Amino acid sequence: TTTIGSWVFAPGQPVQTFAVPIINDAIQDGTELVTLTLSNPVSATIGAQAIATLTIVDDDATTVQFGLPTFSVNENSGPAVIEVTLSRAAAFPITVDYVASNGTALVGSDYGATAGTLTFAPGELNKSFPVSITNDSLFENSESVNLALSNVTPVSVTVSTLGNNAVLTIVDDDRSEER
Numbered sequence: 001t002t003t004i005g006s007w008v009f010a011p012g013q014p015v016q017t018f019a020v021p022i023i024n025d026a027i028q029d030g031t032e033l034v035t036l037t038l039s040n041p042v043s044a045t046i047g048a049q050a051i052a053t054l055t056i057v058d059d060d061a062t063t064v065q066f067g068l069p070t071f072s073v074n075e076n077s078g079p080a081v082i083e084v085t086l087s088r089a090a091a092f093p094i095t096v097d098y099v100a101s102n103g104t105a106l107v108g109s110d111y112g113a114t115a116g117t118l119t120f121a122p123g124e125l126n127k128s129f130p131v132s133i134t135n136d137s138l139f140e141n142s143e144s145v146n147l148a149l150s151n152v153t154p155v156s157v158t159v160s161t162l163g164n165n166a167v168l169t170i171v172d173d174d175r176s177e178e179r
Helices: none
Strands: 032-037 051-056 062-066 070-074 080-086 094-102 115-120 126-131 143-153 157-159 165-171
Touching (some): 062 094, 062 143, 070 080, 115 126
Antiparallel strands (some): 062 080, 080 126, 094 143
16 A cells, blocks of 8 residues: 655664555465655755665465366267366466367367467456367267366466366267167
8 A cells, every 4th residue: 555654763763664554465466566765855865775666476376277177068069168267366367278189089070179278358267168069970988078278378377287187078969779
């Protein structure tokens, strides 16, 4: 908060101190700088250190992760929507790369190639991306697609080690006919 004040130095007193109240918020806003300035001396002069910088180190870590460890979609219901979340809001944009890769499902025949970058605007907590699903007429077991997050920026934000991988299950909708 804004701090304004003045001191009277007693004879022989070379040092005075003052407090700058710091507000503890719950938003990751990075390291912040506050300029401290001395001015208007009476019966003295200000030396070379009239301006100083106070550094406020942010203690609000943010992690990015999948909204769930597993997702499921029926083969005939269109694209799967995959949610990615932040553990807390940030005062700056955050980006993270995502990719889908073969599990038991195969790109091209069971799902569409999926990769990209999500950008969280300041204050935003949730984003999502689609994984297109191929609706075929084959009778098959449920199949899986591996999902991964990587390359988060800025570096002060981390990808959760527990939530950086997820699995999408494609549930088959074709029935076998008995003859």
